[in-house]
Amino acid sequence: MTSALWYFGRGSGLVTLVLLTIVVALGIGARSGRTAFGLPRFVVNRLHRNAALLAVVLVLGHVLSLLFDPYAQLRLIDLVLPFVGQYRPWWQGLGTLAFDLVLAIVATSLLRHRIGARVWRIVHWLAYLCWPIALLHGLGNGTDNGTWWLWTIAMACLATVVVAVGWRWSPSFARFPQRAARRPNVLQEVR
């Protein structure tokens, strides 16, 4: 039983990483306001959201299976407090951070209409912090690190995010490049 939990814990961790990579790419795609592969904008938005919710389900599976697996030595406190773990505390702490960030980002997104756009946007930007932390956690904490297939998948995820972020910063990202940026004119000289 424990080895089943252990395998599930490792497997779900890897799938979560892949899913989070897809979520980041879809999020940037949604931000671009472009249609993708014939899909309308609001569908791209929904895909991003649904992939994120699926990632939450998987990361919960990842965390719960390891919680119940005695070999992993994971305690409840490790789910919220990083770096106090008993097994590779540093790398596990990164996992804790990434887990907490995912929960915060998804929770604020589900409560978007109640908390307002400003607060939501600030928390959502943490996704750019969350993903690299998740990647490092996977590379450092996973007992499969060193295997060729883990490195291959991890590098493919990294390449995807790098390309997506690169596109985000490129001048061709905007759908209307001639659009002037909205910037409140707060530089107001007082006579």
Add this chain to the structure above:
Amino acid sequence: MTSIAEASAHLGHRLLAEPGRLPSADRPPVLDQARLIEMLRAAGLTGRGGAGFPTWRKLAAVAGAGGRPVVIANGAEGEPGSGKDRALLTYQPQLVLDGLQIVVGALGAGAAHVYLPAAAGGAIRAVLTSRRQAGLDPIAVNVHAAPDTFIAGEESAVVAAIAGRPALPADKRVRITESGVDGAPTLVQNAETLAHIALIARHGPAWFRTAGTSDEPGTFLATVGGAVAAPGVLEAGYGVPLGDLIDAAGGATTDLQAVLIGGYHGGWIPPRPDLPISRAALAPYGASPGAGIVLALPVGVCGLTETARIAGYLAGQVAGQCGPCINGLPRLADTLADLAHRRGRPGLPGEVERLSALVSGRGACRHPDGTVRLIRSGMRAFQADVAAHLAGRCLAKEGYR
């Protein structure tokens, strides 16, 4: 319709009477809400800040909203061509502050504020201190500095500034009169309007109606400038002929080509001396008295170039919050600049109209709408110049203007 003699007789006799006079021995009248609203309704006083909204309606809206209202005297005057509020706050601050206290008392307001350029803050604070000591101000008045921007005097920008935020217009899904400063019903009233309220409270609505026309009663402050010998702030009743205002400002320095009425969000009218300055008479020209700005355009200057210059200024004065405005106004200004510099193309007037329709009504405030009003008025008033510029010529340069 007021006769020319009657209108002229009221030049400078009310708000600007006896400048610098200390407050009279009698305290500002204390009126309850219903009485004040009824007096203002009978007087027919409209806002003197440009929009011309019936003052009694605004007060009634705030009164009906419930809670403890906030009253703000708006002396920001971001319009470059206007000097009336500054003149009033410099020479007759007591009248404005009397009006403020009358409204504060009638509405049972919890807070009162004055919003004006920083340079005038010291003087107004001194006046407020002496008033407080004389027991004239039951509610202490807070003074706030208005930034030197065109939109600083916009109602919701005023509310933002009073609340400690940058003076930028806000979304108005909920009216200011219902929810303004810290969620309280807020009355933002132009300084001149408050001064009129003080006089109406003292002398009554019937007295107020002895000036102006029956549809547009009372006097207003006009800032006359441009090609006149003695530019300055004058007072006249609505319906006063344009020529009387020009003459009272020392007369035109040269022949006039057109007059800009209502400021940079106003409209161009022909320089007809007999043209009455009233909403009714100016409506056919797409103009209105607005906040009383009268700018005389001399011959020899290209009206189209002047319109393009103003449009450029207005494009630079956007708050920067709303997409259609921050994109549309500079595009409009550039298109007009092309026309002004005779870089025309056949579809240009159509492009101006297309962009004008595109930005109208799409923004948190009326800055794009006001800009469009000015531009449309210019294209209409100077249509001969438009045709000439499209043909690569300029009537003003060739001496035809």
Add this chain to the structure above:
Amino acid sequence: MNRLHIDWTACDGRGLCAELVPELLAEDDWGYPVARDGAAEPAVPDHLERSVRLAVDRCPALALRLVRR
């Protein structure tokens, strides 16, 4: 009468609304929504209420509100 209120200080021209309710909204030169009826707050007929509510929910900038005027 139901009307669509656009908070222009929040609108970032993402275009989901114009996609979800094309009968009511088009896009201008810069991607911002334009009311086809030219009104500052376009009227929302009953048969479009559902689509409009969806647009209000999905707007990334939370710039839309359905109001009764």
